Amino acid sequence: MPRSTIPYHETGYYSKLITDYLSEAEALQQFYQRFPKITNFNAQLSEKKKQFSDASREALVEQLHKQYANTEVSEATQKNIDALANENTFTITTGHQLNLFTGPLYFLYKIFSVINLAETLNKSNTNSYMVPVFWMATEDHDFEEINYFNFKGKKIQWNRKSSGAVGMLETVGLEEVFQVIEAQFGKSENAKHLLSIFKQGYLEHTSLAEATRFIANTLFSDYGLVIIDGNDKELKKQFIPFAEKEINQQLSFSAITETTDRLNKMGYPEQVHPREINLFYLKENLRERIVQRDDLFFITETDISFTQNEILDELKANPERFSPNALLRPLYQEVILPNLCYVGGGGELAYWFQLQDYFKKVEVVFPILLLRNSVLLVPDRLSEKLDKLEVEVSDLFLKQHELTTKHTKKISDIAIDFSSQRAHLEQQFKALYELAKKTDASFVGAVAAQEKKQLNGLDKLEKRLLKAQKRKLTDELERLTTIQDQLFPKQSLQERNSNFAEFYLEYGQELFYQLKDQLDPLLHEFTLLRLPKP
Template sequence: MPTECIPYKETNYFTGLILDYLEEKEELKTFYNRFPGLENFKEQIEEKSSFSKENRKILVKALKQQYAGLETSEATLQHIESLEEEKTFTVVTGHQLNLFTGPLYFLYKIVSTINLTRKLKEKYPENNFVPVYWMATEDHDFEEINFFNLNGKKFQWASAPKDAENDAVGNLSTDGLEEVFKLFSAEIGGGRDANYLKELFEKSYLQHDNLAEATLYLANQLFKEEGLVILDAQQKDLKKLFIPYAKNELLEQISHKTTSETAEKLNELGYNVQVNPREINLFYLNNGLRERIIERDDEYFVHETEIQFSKDEILEELKEFPERFSPNVMLRPLYQEVILPNLCYIGGGGELAYWLELKDYFKAENVVFPVLLLRNSALIQSEKLDEKRRKLNISNKELFLKQHELINRKVRQISNIDIDFSEQKEHLVEQFQQMYDLADKTDKSFLGAVKAQEVKQLKGLDNLEKRLLKAQKRKLEDEVSRIAELQNELFPNKSLQERQTNFSEIYAEYGPELISVLLKELDPLQAEFKILTFGKK
């Protein structure tokens, strides 16, 4: 399998915060405990060894209930059983319940998680490591998850189920997905792998009542042989473990106090803050409703409803019905670490950005802060496309340029004339420097006139360069078209493939080899962007 690696900073798709984190910049070290090197997990394991035995039992019981009736692998069942043992730890990734997994990076997240557990087992064989996919069943952003892209077409869950705007997405009925299935079946075509995908969609969404059950089935089918454990944390016994922290949130608003200070520090360092905390970062979840909780003068209100509690009433509600209290993006990480013997969270750049706001909050709640690891990123191409790229004399690194930059660069290289006026501009600037010196010695009032003339002439050279380049593009129209076509195929909607394309588009062509290649090639500790070239089946 031909592969090439490109440093993340040379792709132009990652923020300064993430690039600085990967480079272990000194100013960021205060926002996390340990950088994700294999040797650093020794201390993380020791610190997390204090995880409660009782919490382990409750976790295993909840998982067994969740998996009841679901056919899974012996590897997954053994992993679930092993979570009761003191020497078993998890590595977690989380993701929304996107329709049919959504974009490709869903696979990359899970593969990164599985592969890290394998590396940890090699390094620390006396321990066990379980890969966990945390389903974001309590999310309520239906518009973000109700579609996927295949062959340049958008397949959307058009008829939104009841309560789609307010309820947790895991509760949403799968009614209405029959039409999506018909359209998907027609588009994906025939053949063994296409038929498998159609069967997978049908069994996931048309034979399960809600989105949580459908996603559990789907992810299990794709990764059960790798021992993946899938968790839906919207479960009463698990939420009971979070009661003390939810109580602190309601009464003390600890997350807001600690993360606000951290967000301000990140801002001062010039980083854009991913999430601004609310005063209370809990939602009230009940009967198709998920709305945030607001406190005013010791009274608690559920936003845009008539539901209201006194302090004593809301604490009683929390005690009796902990499952009705849903952590938002700021509290979900803490909930995760309270109920799992977890060492590491693997996520995308946006996720790691808000995790970096949370260290002081974890410290205030006396919960171990996990290692943070950026998930793998990759571009998948066929041998045919790779051959086109080489014929056009485009390097893999150049593919990541903005399209106009790529085309201009190639036109200049292909042209038999030099359409780069950099030398002329430098010469012009030198000439004008002499004129500045002359004006300064004679009459300084002429400095403005000299400057205006310099700007005018430089602009004239810019315009002439652009016109010549445009004329040469017309002359080389075929090459320009082929360059644009190649890049558009690899970067749909001028974005990373992994953020746009659904896995089914590639699976239909390469079948199970897709996942086996990802498991072989993606190294979660190799902080580089990978280009994977698939040959013909």
């Protein structure tokens, strides 16, 4: 079988918050509304349908048509955009930063999670229709987080000066990046295809938002993915009432702080710190926080200031200039989309858990939260090597010293286990304790000290034997650790480091077919995927 799974809590890479959520721990249930199981979606749908207006649908569809004006739209995507005008159509949404050439592998896993969940729900419910949506984080401003991707251990970086929202950035300087990857990718047909996507995306579009839309659309349009840019004046008009409350009442700060305090007391750390005002002011080359001092509202790092009336007038006249931060973006998203479920990584879900009480106060339906699929891709050549070593893929999640210890004990021709000797020693000391009880307490203490000394001595001997066997088996252990280093770059998850290009060059479109076919978004376990020979 190409696919196997491992529980998230056994991987060692997920927080207690996430593993508690996946186990539906009772204490955590107060921070979300419905758990992501298929039986909960009908209730979610009914609640969202009552709240989401026809006017909101009309605005959404109209703006999507405008946003796609310069993009070649597939039949499947066009069908899904048009379907959003229907009151029985809803969305399954994920979002991501505008990372250079999609960034880390989990970009793919997020999107296949929403695509597959939408398809699953469509099969189980014929009275409604689900559309997979990708929300581009065009209003982010941390360029250093997105201006590179890793390819075979090398960092390929876009160097330029940046300010303001990254979606507005011009694609200047990406010709140099293209020249770098052209030399790195090679001359295969798969390489030519990837280079064509990069070139058309970044060298034939003027903004990073448009380039990212082109690339995501090219990769996923056959699956009907709908891509949305929230940095849109008409869509932000619907957010004006909530932005007004943020300015006038600073409602999010009090609600989110109280929820965060409860999470902290339960041992879950704060993911995102709430501000008094969780809005940025956004213009060309500018995205800075809005702060209040006395009766004035200032834009940090600038000379811009407003009275309360002036900033409210500015909001009504130019809503596109008001940009929600990480804690308000989820609300904005749920206001403008008929969304049932948000699919995100562990860090994203962590800050969503800070938000439910705030959603209740502003009377917006809180979505179902789903942890995206996580995957370890195992190329066929490494699968064969693991089979020869008789090592399970799941063993590679161990820390490297634990992996080598486990494998050494498995293949050693000498048993590296002194448990029988330890049991024999403990049995001998039982007799000594019986003898000691017949004398005085000081003798009992002496027996205990001697027992501890000898047991420690056995432990040291066992460790020395293990070390000696590791030296003897160095060649095989090095083959094993080399495989682990390839699959877990820098001893971290592959999906957080490697770019999809590494695998696409070898497997081509089969990579996408395998992910589409093998990923089950409602399985709630980490997927180990052995890729077949290309």
